Amino acid sequence: MPIEDIHEFISELERNGELKRVKTEVDSNLEIAEIMRREMYSNGPAVLFENVKDYDMPVLGNAFGSMKRLEIGLEMTDFTEIGKRIADMTKMDVPSGLLNKIKKLPELSKMTASFPKSESDGPVTEITSTDASFEDLPILKSWPNDAGRFITLGLVATKHPETGVRNLGVYRMQIVDKTHALMHWQKHKRGAHHGDISKDRGEKIPTAIIIGGDPATIFSSIAPVPEGLDKYLFAGITRKEGIKTVKCKTIDLDVPANAEIVLEGYVDPADIRDEGPFGDHTGYYTPVEPYPTFTLTGIMRRKDPVYVTTVVGKPILEDAYIGKVIERSFLPLVQMFHPEVVDFSMPAAGWFQGFAIISIKKRYPGQAKKVMMGLWGMGQLSLTKMFVVVDEDINVHDINDVIWAITTRADAARDTTIINNAPTDTLDPASPLVNLGSKMGIDATQKTKEEGYDREIQQQVKVDNKTRNLVDSKWSDYGL
Known part of the structure; x- marks a missing residue:
């Protein structure tokens, strides 16, 4: 009950x-x-x-x-x-x-x-x-x-x-x-x-x-x-x-x-x-x-x-936890309209309306921008001022992983989208006018040749399975 x-x-x-x-x-x-x-x-x-x-x-x-x-x-x-x-x-x-x-x-x-x-x-x-x-x-x-x-x-x-x-x-x-x-x-x-x-x-x-x-x-x-x-x-x-x-x-x-x-x-x-x-x-x-x-x-x-009652102020306070539940509960609805979305996070430090991170299963060029535009057209997400889109291998809830993706997969000139004169949260202290400001989208997905990336994609450093299994099997012996 x-x-x-x-x-x-x-x-x-x-x-x-x-x-x-x-x-x-x-x-x-x-x-x-x-x-x-x-x-x-x-x-x-x-x-x-x-x-x-x-x-x-x-x-x-x-x-x-x-x-x-x-x-x-x-x-x-x-x-x-x-x-x-x-x-x-x-x-x-x-x-x-x-x-x-x-x-x-x-x-x-x-x-x-x-x-x-x-x-x-x-x-x-x-x-x-x-x-x-x-x-x-x-x-x-x-x-x-x-x-x-x-x-x-x-x-x-x-x-x-x-x-x-x-x-x-x-x-x-x-x-x-x-x-x-x-x-x-x-x-x-x-x-x-x-x-x-x-x-x-x-x-x-x-x-x-x-x-x-x-x-x-x-x-x-x-x-x-x-x-x-x-x-x-x-x-x-x-x-x-x-x-x-x-x-x-x-x-x-x-x-x-x-x-x-x-x-x-x-x-x-x-x-x-x-x-x-x-x-x-x-x-x-x-x-x-x-x-x-x-x-x-x-x-x-x-x-x-x-x-x-509740009190508000500089994050993180009570409203941050309620916002996290809203984020989780509305993920399936976001995925209904954008099936490529894998996960979604609105960090509490960004007072939720300020900043969001989205991971996608990327299949075609420009897909990250498509997702940004779509989410900016969805209800209260229209007021979110900054979107970062990453690949599905990035943990959107680990800000260090997100920063790594931004700095290794995004080029500032090519992958930053700025939209002027767009709706913004009434409470945004940075917007030049009340209710009207700009949006920023960062495409931090791995770029492809179709998106003008002519270089060879560099290989990520990852441990081999043989070494991983060896260390796993002896971990308790190391005394660490």
Whole structure:
């Protein structure tokens, strides 16, 4: 059975030695964030702060800050399983004839089991109120020059104003006062797209901020799923069981029934205010920029909620591990569109959107550039600023092996591709304009005569099998 909520997740983390409780009083203003960063930088455990100054609500941080914690939360060790499940569904044929339909029932039941299930109530509906205030929550200020307190791990729920497809995204929110916050959904994100459609229609967009929930739903809200795929369905695919949902009280949205807190309201695309600065995962403060305003209209919560949060800054922090799971889980989808791709890595030091390495089974000239162009046209990968393509014999997760390939198989003038005036991540501190910059691709594959490489390919130095086997057989005798 999948883990159902944060309380169960906390128990599992503690049972596996992946959580510590802090009973000393701590302040949500800077102190908690600094503790969380120190623990992350030293590979420490998740932390449950049980005594938060001025609040009677515990704070959970670093809950997803290691691969082991994500394995516990998502109940798997091979994260490519997630992408394989989606790929298998897209390949599923519609059966014809009674016998074929019966044969397909097991596969079809797996698909339907992933769909969300609507409930009349749930744990998050234990307390409901229209007299809601952000001041009731231990929202963190993380860095000294931040513009204020920010919700950093709120799952922002919206639905497409025309199709009704539901989305969950994690967008930071700067608290303005008791009932207003600024919604930092960047131009390329799905929530911002929903907001733009509502603006064109002259409407405000119903929005819910979900704090906590089961680990698979939290992960799904961060994952850049294919366009048109309902995030609630993706959560069910991830956990192999559909999530339970309930209706909000003041807006027309469904939300996970096992959440800790749901903040109901709407975003007014016409009410634009200055947001930031904020110490971000690039390691820099993002500057002040205009973003729309969220207005709080109601709250649903448990009687004993846990406030779940995260901190960002110069890598490597908690978001790096979540990003690694996204990388693994979407490899099968990348391979669906580009079958020559062998492996894929987005190193955490490159804050994921900045740098990616792809290994391919090369069959024809120019294939590395073909893969680069294709990936730059795929969803959120369009924002990746640097691609390096290597041959299948290179380990994309070993940066030393990658550097060796770049320096022995790439010629700077011949194998570097620069694309100007392309979309870039809003948070990129190096781009000359916000949302617009350049791309760089490095073809670090072995070149062929068809690609203008007229030299003989030099032979790699490798040990012969006879010597390897001899040393293997005597290794324990060497005393090394």
